[in-house]
Amino acid sequence: MRPKACVILPTYNEAENVSNVIPEIFAQAPAIPTHDLHVLVVDDNSPDGTQHVVRTLMKRFQNLHLITGPKKGLGEAYKRGIDNAIKRLSPDIVFEMDADGQHDPSLIPLFAYLANHGFSLVIGSRFAPGGSTPDFSRGRKVMSLVGSWMIRFLGGLPRIHDCTSGFRCIKAEVLKKCEFRFLSTRGYSFQSAALWELLQNGARVIEVPMTFRRRTHGESKLTFRDLVEFPLNAVKLRFRQSEEFIKFALVGISGLLVNLGIYVLLTRKIGFNIALASPVAIELSILSNYFLNDVWTFKYRRVTIPVYRRLLRFHVVAALAGSLNYVAFLMLVYFMDVYDIPANVAGILIGMLVNYSLNSIWTWHQSRPMSGSTVACRCSPNYHKGRSTMEQ
Secondary structure, three states: OOOEEEEEEEEOOOHHHHHHHHHHHHOOHHHOOOOEEEEEEEEOOOOOOHHHHHHHHHOOOOOEEEEEOOOOOHHHHHHHHHHHHHHHOOOOEEEEOOOOOOOOHHHHHHHHHHHOOOOOEEEEEOOOOOOEOOOOOHHHHHHHHHHHHHHHHHHOOOOOOOOOOOOEEEEHHHHOOOOHHHOOOOOOOHHHHHHHHHHHOOOEEEEEEOEOOOOOOOOOOOOHHHHHHHHHHHHHHHHOOHHHHHHHHHHHHHHHHHHHHHHHHHHHHHOOOHHHHHHHHHHHHHHHHHHHHHHHHOOOOOOOOOHHHHHHHHHHHHHHHHHHHHHHHHHHHHOOOOOHHHHHHHHHHHHHHHHHHHHHHHHOOOOOOOOOEEEEEEEOOOHHHOOEEEEO
């Protein structure tokens, strides 16, 4: 029995599109001689008759499957689909693909070929060299590019052109290592969170340039909630490196003790004026924090930034975080009527999060990539016939 390839197709009100997309997908089956091609539709109880269309097509295509459930967003649909596909079909490779017709099914054989030849994650890339988005407005293209930049910058991902693409092929052996159930994202930001998880589990990535086609029927499912969730998810990815964050927080507590200890020593034992003792104590606590973070918190990072620049950046971040702490405190007290002590605690927490994030991605920026590796591909659908090039 040949191994299986499963295309997961999330749907909500896509009756007109799936009637075309599903036959187009199965038309690629002869070009994948190594696998039996299956399609799993994950429908969020569409009221437009999507399920009826799929069930009608199931009489025509025996490898077409359907699961249903309440509408909870794209991310939740993919989680259900991946879990169901792994348990019921035991596929060798899994595709993620939109049901709106904007992803070209003719790329499926190429993706499968690459997945069988050393790449555990194949990404259909709109922004890699050779990719295009001819029908994107300037605003949407900027938003997508900024989104990918945020994920790379805040999430610590390697150089991937399109971090939010919904057209992917993934080896099941890597999927089984991932804990998608615990990803808090429910909407479109699931793609970036899943990419982070895949790379953490050693996925070797290749990007294939693609043309993002025009949607012919229906409306985009992107919501305001998705726009809010996306930047929050980028920050969450950074904080999933919890060991570093805990160490950073402990160093911050030690810095507070250093600050208070030196202040008491200077004012109570040596006789310094409080106006002079306070900035001296602050500066020495900053230096203490820098030293401990350098030799303990971030000691495993391959940092090429010179020591004096790291120290300067650490001071800049400390000043910014302190300013945000103070501004948050004033806003909570004077504009939201919060008591001063909880407002101060909230300000400290905000300052600490900003402090860690900026120092993690700027002061101790690491030159090494994550556990996975990436390759950029300039190729045509004839890749498997030997006419293409790849760039490391």
